[in-house]
Amino acid sequence: MSEIEYTAKSRKAFIIKISGTEDKMLKENEIMIGWSKVSGLLKEGLTKKDFRELIQKQYFPKETSKRRSGQIAGDMWRFIREIAIGNFVLIPAEKGFFIGRVSSLASYNEMKIFNDTAYRRKVEWLNNKNPIPLEKTPPELQKRLKTIQSVIDASDLYQEIEFTLRIA
Numbered sequence: 001m002s003e004i005e006y007t008a009k010s011r012k013a014f015i016i017k018i019s020g021t022e023d024k025m026l027k028e029n030e031i032m033i034g035w036s037k038v039s040g041l042l043k044e045g046l047t048k049k050d051f052r053e054l055i056q057k058q059y060f061p062k063e064t065s066k067r068r069s070g071q072i073a074g075d076m077w078r079f080i081r082e083i084a085i086g087n088f089v090l091i092p093a094e095k096g097f098f099i100g101r102v103s104s105l106a107s108y109n110e111m112k113i114f115n116d117t118a119y120r121r122k123v124e125w126l127n128n129k130n131p132i133p134l135e136k137t138p139p140e141l142q143k144r145l146k147t148i149q150s151v152i153d154a155s156d157l158y159q160e161i162e163f164t165l166r167i168a
Helices: 003-010 022-028 048-059 067-082 139-145 155-167
Strands: 013-016 030-033 088-093 096-102 119-125 151-153
Touching: 013 067, 013 155, 022 030, 022 088, 022 096, 030 067, 048 067, 067 119, 067 151, 088 155, 096 155, 139 155
Parallel strands: 013 088
Antiparallel strands: 013 151, 030 119, 088 096, 096 119
């Protein structure tokens, strides 16, 4: 793969609603996501359907609809499988949002099941760990940051994210 192809494919960004607190996230240089009682999602070879089935079994065993487990499985799939080392992550916060660059694969910390933050990724925080005010961002990015979904791909806004980092 040429350097140009690599750069184009690696220019990805995701918006993540984290589990835990901003203080913990910044102190530990990690992002976290919930649904911690499902411990096997890091296994190689699992499909999105496998994710949905494991989540359904653990959290919604009496529901006949798989709608909720499907939504959660999509979020978990993106957090574990689609986000790559080097990708940007944007974390909405009370006073704007934080931007980080992912520096590890997803991991599972059994000691964090109780506070529902077992699934984690290491992050290098940009902008000196300071939140970026929404007013300093292009309108398309502001709108996307207000999503209710837990993990969404925002790669189509990569240029807007880079612009926001430069002016921050």
